[in-house]
Amino acid sequence: MAARKFNALPGFGLTMGFTIVYLSVIVLIPIGGLIFKALGMSWAELWRLATTERAMAAYRLTFGASFIAAFMNAIFGTILAWVLVRYHFPGRRFVDALVDIPFALPTAVAGLTLANLYSPNGWLGQWLVPMGIKGAYSQLGVVIALTFVGLPFVVRTLQPVLEGMEREVEEVAATLGAGRFRTFISVVAPTLFPTVITGFALSFARAVGEYGSVIFISSNIPRKTEIAPLVIITLLEQYEYTGAMALAVVLLIISFTLLIAINLLERWASRYHQHS
């Protein structure tokens, strides 16, 4: 890792050394430790522990709810990003700043307030519960919490792309006689699609690992409203370390797969808007 070109700046050895040591101690050795321990188990054992009935039910809820939440964010996030970039209305800047709330608000606070909002006495629950829509302590609650935590991703991924889009292309389509709807479907939508998918994937990846907000709004009943990270915590509390590690390895593999997929998606998406 020597400096390739001549560079007069000092401190490469010191800073690089510190970076590598700190990275190893905080990130690489802990992750390596988990993988090493998990490899100590036989494949059959690992598979058995990672696919118990309770774990499978938790995966289904985690991935199902994350998918629905990311899908909701893809649709409403796209509309929100479009409105924020293209239209001018009072309070636009305020709404734009609000979009970052889920990034800044601690997940425990989000879970607490969402659970209260959808409970039978809450602002929304008092209307929704009599209609039969149970937002708190249900699977729907899990979707609501995951939608909240993943909300900024689609909006923030789309905004710069929308801002950089050349309006000339749309003008050409209009000159050639296309109506606004036709222009949107044939010209605008294909350009935005890869970016929306990237935002969807980011939102999904965030939702899969989420813990804090969900446990407040979910009733956390095994096999019904229990998400995968909660199963890990429950197993740890029962001193079933191997079981907890098996599930953690599954989540870790899925997270890294999603990370690679998102990197590929970003590369794909950037080909669609390489202008100037």
Place this chain on the structure above:
Amino acid sequence: MMETDTKLLRRGGDTKSQRGTEESPFVKGVLITIALSFVVVFLLLPLMNVFWQSLSRGVRVYWESFVDPDTRSAIKLTLLIAGIAVPLNLVFGLAAAWATAKFNFKGKPILISLIDLPFAVSPVVAGLLFVVLFGRQGFFGEWLADRNINIIFAVPGMVLATIFITFPFVARELIPVMEATGTEQEQAALTLGASGWQTFWYVTLPSVRWGLLYGLILCNARAMGEFGAVSVVSGHITGQTDTMPLRVEKLYQSASAASMTAAFAVASLLALLALVTLVIKTFLEWRTQREFDLAQRAVPEAPVLAPSIQISSRSS
């Protein structure tokens, strides 16, 4: 939607010139209504509800929530953990940005990806990583037990988990900013006889200060608000290993009306922290955007001229 478009088209007038590149006012109105409803239901109501519920039984009850010694100790512990984790990640962020942005070496993209790795790991898994290392049955479990050192279910484990979770924040903000400023200014300083530290302190640091602040406030917000990772390694000993978010959970679970208000009171402090973070973040983004716009406007016209000269030459 098409029908509305054609109707407006036939009506002609001012809509005609923009028919192709703008939606009809009706479509615009519908889209804005959908977007704003989404924002109100998912962002504004939850945020307002935190403050409303915390004050629902009056300001006195609100203040009394903070007299509770267990809540006070949770606030102190949160400040302590952030006070250790944030400066350490700041030093790391500066070192990592200096090494990766000012020098070329093989494997640079891999190093940058590795720095981002903690963002991909579920908080609960992050906490578990340290249980595997330092827990009773972990790699160093016996060694630590023999020496009576507690890391898991104690404060050191919570600090480690927080450092892991907030690891990338400062570095990932600083790397692009330091790359953008290049190395010319530093080389000039060195040529003029400045030492390495002087160059860093007087040249590099001022030029990246806004990016640094940006990373710092995001890192701090996450460090104080982290729940999952800290929950795994905390042990949940009331008055000892509860941070503010963990205190919120405990008060919420005790399910009495009074403790629910107390839960919202602690939550309101964290929500306030989030709001302050957002305000500073928005201000920094506005500032960077303005500086960028000014630079864009100044450079193509007369890159060598000072701004004051430029204005006078333009007016003549």
